[in-house]
Amino acid sequence: MLEFRNISFSFPGRRGPVEVLRDVSFTCAEDEIVAVIGPSGCGKSTLLSLAIGLRKPTAGEVLLDGRPVKGADRRLGMLFQQTTLLPWRSVLENIELGLEIRGELKAQRRKRALALMQQYGLAGFERKYPHALSGGMQKRAALAQTLAIEPTVLLLDEPFAALDAQTRVVIENDVVKICRAGKRTMVIVTHDIAEAISMADRVVVLSRRPATVKQIYQIPLSRKAANVADVPSMQEFTYFFKSIWDALDISVTGMSAAA
Amino acid sequence: MTRLSHRPLVILGRLAVLAIILIGAELGVRYGMLSQLFFSSPSQIFEALLTQWSNGSFLQDAGITILETMLGLAAGSLLGMGIGLLLPQLRLLSSVFEPFLMVLNGIPVIVIAPLFILWLGLGVPSKIGISVYIVFFAMFIPVYTASLRLDTTLVDALRVMGASRSQIFWKVIVPSSLPSVYTGLKIGSGLALIGAVIGEFVASRAGLGHMILYASGTLDTPTLYLGILTLAIFAAALSLTIDALGPVLVHWRFSDEK
Numbered sequence: 435m436l437e438f439r440n441i442s443f444s445f446p447g448r449r450g451p452v453e454v455l456r457d458v459s460f461t462c463a464e465d466e467i468v469a470v471i472g473p474s475g476c477g478k479s480t481l482l483s484l485a486i487g488l489r490k491p492t493a494g495e496v497l498l499d500g501r502p503v504k505g506a507d508r509r510l511g512m513l514f515q516q517t518t519l520l521p522w523r524s525v526l527e528n529i530e531l532g533l534e535i536r537g538e539l540k541a542q543r544r545k546r547a548l549a550l551m552q553q554y555g556l557a558g559f560e561r562k563y564p565h566a567l568s569g570g571m572q573k574r575a576a577l578a579q580t581l582a583i584e585p586t587v588l589l590l591d592e593p594f595a596a597l598d599a600q601t602r603v604v605i606e607n608d609v610v611k612i613c614r615a616g617k618r619t620m621v622i623v624t625h626d627i628a629e630a631i632s633m634a635d636r637v638v639v640l641s642r643r644p645a646t647v648k649q650i651y652q653i654p655l656s657r658k659a660a661n662v663a664d665v666p667s668m669q670e671f672t673y674f675f676k677s678i679w680d681a682l683d684i685s686v687t688g689m690s691a692a693a
Numbered sequence: 694m695t696r697l698s699h700r701p702l703v704i705l706g707r708l709a710v711l712a713i714i715l716i717g718a719e720l721g722v723r724y725g726m727l728s729q730l731f732f733s734s735p736s737q738i739f740e741a742l743l744t745q746w747s748n749g750s751f752l753q754d755a756g757i758t759i760l761e762t763m764l765g766l767a768a769g770s771l772l773g774m775g776i777g778l779l780l781p782q783l784r785l786l787s788s789v790f791e792p793f794l795m796v797l798n799g800i801p802v803i804v805i806a807p808l809f810i811l812w813l814g815l816g817v818p819s820k821i822g823i824s825v826y827i828v829f830f831a832m833f834i835p836v837y838t839a840s841l842r843l844d845t846t847l848v849d850a851l852r853v854m855g856a857s858r859s860q861i862f863w864k865v866i867v868p869s870s871l872p873s874v875y876t877g878l879k880i881g882s883g884l885a886l887i888g889a890v891i892g893e894f895v896a897s898r899a900g901l902g903h904m905i906l907y908a909s910g911t912l913d914t915p916t917l918y919l920g921i922l923t924l925a926i927f928a929a930a931l932s933l934t935i936d937a938l939g940p941v942l943v944h945w946r947f948s949d950e951k
């Protein structure tokens with residue numbers, strides 16, 4: 435279980451510290467998918483960087499199975515919002531990277547990487563370099579890279595934003611299945627309310643910066659549906675969508691005030 | 694890039710320009726339109742080559758300058774690359790040394806050359822020293838600045854995967870510096886030759902720089918031209934060789950396929 439306990443975080447700024455997160459608490463159990471949704475720039479990516487130990491919270495702690503996380507925990511896997519594929523490695527070599535770092539044998543990691551490429555529609559691009567891939571393909575390659583090491587806790591920062599609608603549904607389904615089948619813990623950051631409702635068991639809504647937890651919704655739909663694409667046509671969907679929309683407070687005046 | 698259909702025309706044009714220069718110089722000097730003091734005909738230059746060749750000094754002079762250049766380039770590049778990559782890893786040392794390195798880099802080679810002659814003597818080592826000195830900075834500066842501006846998300850991503858410091862160094866920091874290494878080699882290869890020749894100009898007993906200086910002092914214009922031409926041909930060959938290294942060093946920028 436991953437637990438964010440009273441997390442506060444400030445970046446040191448030139449004109450004093452910039453408060454990004456204020457007393458954020460929520461948990462993500464094993465076999466649970468939690469979606470984090472909030473306005474742009476509110477601190478979602480920062481929250482994930484705290485979870486993987488890249489930064490230390492100013493106050494509070496992130497606990498994994500009851501113990502504070504330190505950097506480079508083998509149980510954690512992270513898909514960054516920015517592309518992290520190494521430009522000088524072919525797609526195949528990139529997907530193998532995590533396994534290579536863990537010292538796995540070449541034949542084994544190659545086999546696993548090739549299987550993942552097949553699964554994520556990247557077959558035929560093994561020897562290409564990342565810059566020769568479309569944005570959506572790069573995202574899929576990065577996802578394959580993250581999944582290759584089979585982490586038990588998966589943190590995904592806007593993983594599907596660059597994908598077309600059809601591919602998106604396929605991969606969303608896939609990710610949900612991976613999480614449920616392997617008893618994994620998963621936190622997905624997203625801007626897409628429908629995606630949050632379709633995939634997650636719980637949705638955490640953050641406020642504008644400094645981000646506090648505005649609301650946490652228990653969503654029973656994802657587990658009931660056979661396919662994430664079925665969720666939007668379920669009865670309660672509209673209710674949740676409306677509630678989260680209201681909680682996010684995406685008013686036109688609010689947007690211009692933030693800008 | 695020249696278009697494919699233009700290619701034969703371009704080559705023909707280049708050959709024509711070369712022919713005009715050669716024939717023009719030959720006829721101009723032979724019939725007295727160009728002074729023999731200031732110009733030499735291709736046949737005179739060839740004659741000078743034969744003389745220099747037969748007494749063994751041509752191969753010796755050319756060989757020495759090429760040796761100085763290549764050793765200066767190799768040692769200076771390796772040193773510049775090594776320090777450029779390692780210094781940013783050691784924040785404290787890097788802040789301490791930075792101003793010293795910048796001041797050293799600002800000194801023109803021509804004034805530092807006599808010092809190297811003083812330290813290392815009239816022979817080959819002092820020329821290599823001067824060459825190393827300028828090549829070092831040509832390599833160090835781009836590599837160092839690139840390492841300082843390294844994309845930290847890539848490092849973060851590897852760290853999360855559990856990479857050790859040395860794995861991050863070899864898998865991210867070194868490869869991301871390769872485009873700068875290539876830039877450093879391109880600039881450094883030209884400077885290596887300049888360093889060697891400047892050293893020979895300041896004080897030497899052999900080398901193409903010495904040959905040129907001696908020919909100039911004795912008003913031996915054909916030998917002067919021979920030296921310049923030999924240097925030009927070597928410089929061009931060196932630059933072509935370095936260009937050919939591009940697809941090896943920064944393979945991912947040169948091809949989509951492997």
Ligand SMILES: Nc1ncnc2c1ncn2[C@@H]1O[C@H](COP(=O)(O)OP(=O)(O)OP(=O)(O)O)[C@@H](O)[C@H]1O
Binds near residue numbers: 446472475478515643
């Ligand atoms: N390294 C940093 N130094 C200082 N401030 C930072 C740094 N990184 C992010 N910030 C600031 O912290 C805030 C939160 O950034 P973060 O990237 O976590 O937002 P986000 O919720 O992920 O936004 P988005 O949805 O657009 O990705 C932003 O206002 C940003 O300007």
Ligand SMILES: [Mg+2]
Binds near residue numbers: 591
């Ligand atoms: Mg973000």
